[in-house]
Amino acid sequence: MLSVMRLSVLNTPFVKALALGVAYYLSVTVVTGLFVPEAKITVFWFANSFAAVALLFSNRKHWPLYLSVMAVAFFSSIIPTGYFPLHVYLGLCAANIIEVLALVFIVRAYAGPFPAKDNLTKSITAVMLGAMPATFASTVIGTAFVYSALPEMVVLDVAVLWFAGHLVGLVLVLPALLVWLTPVVLARSPLRRMDIFEGVGIIAAITVVGTYFLTNLNADLYLRHTSPLLLFPLLIWSAIRLELRITVTAVFCIGLFVIVLAYQGYCPFSIEGISIIAAAALMHGSLIIIIFAAIFLAIVVTERSQVELALADSEARFRSLFESANVMIWGTYEDGMICVFNEEAERVLGYTKEEALELENLELHPPEERDEAVEKFAAHRDGIEDNDLEFGLYTKDGRRLIGNASQGSFKDSSGRMFYFVMVKDVTFNKQAAMRVAAEKKKYEDAIEGIQAGLVLLDPATNIVWANGVFQQWFGSFNGLEGQKCCDVYGMENQEKECVALHVRASGEVEIGEYGTVTVDGVQRCFQITVSPVFDEHENLVQLVELVQEISARKQDEDRIAASLKEKEILLREVHHRVKNNLQVISSLLSMQARRTNNHMAREALEKSQQRVLAMAMAHEQLHSTDDLGSISLPKYLSGIARSVWQNFSGFQQRVKLEVQVADIPVDMECAIPIGLITCELVTNALKYAFPDERTGTLSISVRKLDSDQILLEVSDNGVGIPDELDWHKTDTFGLVLVNSLVLQRDGMIELDLSKGTCWRITF
Secondary structure (H helix, E strand, C coil), rough: CCCCCHHHHHHHHHHHHHHHHHHHHHHHHHHHHHHCCCCCCCHHHHHHHHHHHHEEEEEEEEHHHHHHHHHHHHHHHHCCCCCCHHHHHHHHHHHHHHHHHHHHHHHHHHCCCCCCCHHHHHHHHHHHHHHHHHHHHHHHHHHHHHHHHHHCCHHHHHHHHHHHHHHHHHHHHHHHHHHHHHHHHHHHCCCCCCHHHHHHHHHHHHHHHHHHCCCCCCCCHHHHHHHHHHHHHHHHHHHHCCCHHCCCHHHHHHHHHHHHHHHHHCCCCCCCCCCCHHHHHHHHHHHHHHHHHHHHHHHHHHHHHHHHHHHHHHHHHHHHHHHHHEEEEEEECCCCEEEEEHHHHHHHHHCHHHHHCCCEHHHHHHHHHHHHHHHHHHHHHHCCCCCCCEEEEEECCCCCEEEEEEEEEEECCCCCCEEEEEECCCCHHHHHHHHHHHHHHHHHHHHCCCCCEEEEEEEEEEEECCHHHHHHHHHHHHEEECCHHHHHHHHHHHHHHHHHHHHHCCEEEEEEEEECCCCCCEEEEEEEEEEEEHHHHCCCEEEEEEEECCCHHHHHHHHHHHHHHHHHHHHHHHHHHHHHHHHHHHHHHHHHHCCCCCHHHHHHHHHHHHHHHHHHHEEEHHHCCCCCCCHHHHHHHHHHHHHHHHCCCCCCEEEEEEEEEEECCCCCHHHHHHHHHHHHHHHHHHHHHCCCCCCCEHHHHHHHCCCCCCCCCCCCCCCCCCCCCCCCCCCHHHHHHHHHHHHHCEEEEEEEEECCEEEEEEE
16 A cells, blocks of 8 residues: 655656556557557557546646657657558647647636546536537547548548547546546545456456447457457556556556567557448447446446545544543554554653554553453453453553553454553542542541441431441441431430431531430430531531430439539538527527616627627528529628618618619628628618617618629718718727628728718628
8 A cells, every 4th residue: 555645746646657657658659669560559549548637637847748648659650550641640649739738728727726626526527618629629630631641531430530539538538537536636545456456357347348349249350459458447547546566567468468469460450351430430439438437437436435535534533532532542463562552651651652562562561460461351352341440550660550441352454353452540549549548447447436426317317327336336237227316216205305306407516315225225325416517508418416325424413413412401401500500699699688787788789699690691591592502692681681670669660771782692701791791881870870860761782893893882861970980990899890891801991971871892
């Protein structure tokens, strides 16, 4: 097979055809001119036909070369033959040259360069249109020269034969050759040996049969006029298809065959036994048969050329896909040697195409994996398809890659099995997958190492995954999968007890506790923490349950609660007994005060009794309240103030008591000092602020400041404290006690005498 792409300027298709044609015509002309002069007219005819085709297919710069073909034919015809004088040959040569040039100019004027690559029909139409005037011109000139040499011939017969033969030749031969040659020229399709044999066989068969009938079944004429013609199609075919070896063989055979015929006395188109009219008719008839055979063959060849064009296009597309594919592709025959290697394989593996074509397929695999690769390829050859192979690859620089491959095979045109493999470099993906698997294993181990149950639920609260700890408590995953979590826990009131249902409704993390019997028959208590998982559209996709056993903690809590309850009972009993003891002391002080005649002693005992009652009230409140750690100030201070207020007889009608105490919880250490201070200040106010039946208001107020301090205010609108009294340095026991208690609590005292007396104490 020859590729036109590899031909140089001097080795183009038609230059080669011209060289072969000239060689043939020279050899035949010399041989037949020496032995059979009468055969030179046949050489002349075919020389002109070849020149016409060559001129149509060539540029103007090549015309002198093609016209030389006719000159060779002409000068080879000047040897006297006894058939036509020299001037007749000159005239016939001129007629043919005029015919060919006229046809060329007409065709080029109408259709442009010949053949028109973008419009084959236009080129054929141009030949049809130009054939008539070109043939008419050559007929007039040729008939005149023939008649001048043979005046006995009928001019009309000569003109008709000339015009018919040339017109048929131009109208049929040239378009047929055009259709025949164009696919070869434009597609640069290679020649297959079978094409030559088929073409020669078809033309030879039609020529043999047609010529046999044209010779009226005369075996002698048949042998004379058919034998050389049988070899002309082979020469034309091989010259056009650029098969140099076959062309040289044909030239040699034709020359040898003509020599043999000359020795035997046979010559194509000789005038022995027939008239010149019959010889001309026989010659034109033979050519017409060849023309029809060529047309038929042109159709066959054109169809085959179209198939070859399609195959060439398909191969070009395949080659483009093959080279531009983003996967590595290489192929081998059964010997294992790489014969195709695409660009991606070059890029990834580092081998050039030339280097790869010297390697065996197995050399691309690591040595330790070659046996496995052989088994896989052998399995494929045995019909076991595996289109997801994974194996190691070695690059040129020694790096190891991981490839994921698909393989296939087919038979080529020669019947040999061709194996190909398409490999994608998955080294990065594989390494990433291994890293992900390692990370996954690490997290799975970490999850399994957690001494808590971990459960994944779907939005319907069905179990989709559970770790090993959870399975130890509630059974294997095969039995758990698809069950609702509340059924696994054995919850009776699911709407109330199931935390997962609450989280599904609220969308927030919730924690619950539940006790149940596990698969080992042990009663256990669990803390269940449920977290929702949402997608990017805020749709609930999963619930995660963390189940922790808190049985030991619950037992500890129960023990602590029992211990606290016991201590609470004991503490209440302590407060109760302290309160009782203080009340006993208060009663003793009261009894002693009633028996004492000394006014100052009685007053001191009564004040002591009030102080003891203030402390007793604190213990009484702690005994009766649920919170043993704090005392409610409103109740406590209100009780102290009213107790003191009621002890002063007659004051209830003229002194109004107002108590405004914020509900501030305080402990015992803070409550008792506040109570004692309140008791002292209320006693002093009732004793000194409202003399001589004076009326007024006594106010007690407690509130919390922004600085988290407590402000106690005890005020009255009485006569106030005398200016000469220095309450900081007084020796009265009540104020000394107040100063001492405030100092003990790191408090501060402020006295306002603008409207009676107002004590402001901040703790």
